[in-house]
Structures are given as C-alpha cells and as structure tokens.
Amino acid sequence: MSNQSYILQKPSGYYFRFQFPKDVRKLVNKSELRYSLRTGSISLAKSKARMMAGTLQSIIRSIRNGYMAELNRIDVSYFEITNGYFCYLFSLNINV
8 A cells, every 4th residue: 555645735724646657648648647635634634645545546557458449538537527527516615
C-alpha cells in the first residue's frame, strides 16, 4: 500500500492532488488533477483523498491492462465526467 497521502494543504483548506504516471499523461492530456476537498478537517480530507485516489488508480490499471488501449477523444470525456463526479460529490459536503 502506498504511503502517499494525495493531500495538499492550502490556507483555504485541503486539496486532493494526483499526478498521473508519465505513460498515462499523454492519453488524458493532463499531468495532474487537483480538487478542493471542501474541508478543514485532516481526517475527512484523508478519507476523501483515499476514495479519489482509488478510483483514479482503478482507471489507470484499466488503461495499462489494455481495456482502454484504443482511448480516443470520446473516451477522454470519461475523465471529464469523473472530474464532474468528484466536483459533485464534494459539493454535497458529506462525510465519506
């Protein structure tokens, strides 16, 4: 299990930060993702960050295992949907 926390602290609160591996960056057209976790609580931030990291790692495993070998512009919209999901999830301000 990774020791990485995926948490970035700013004066406004905690943020999730995920750096894409180099082999995936060119497929998703991003080097990293950052989202406000909308909390000042470190324990809640850790819980939310673990959930987000797990989702992204699952997507990356699928890409590497060839399930998304023919990733194209339409498929990249999946990442945009994931972005929207994370934004929606954290707008609910629920405890994970």
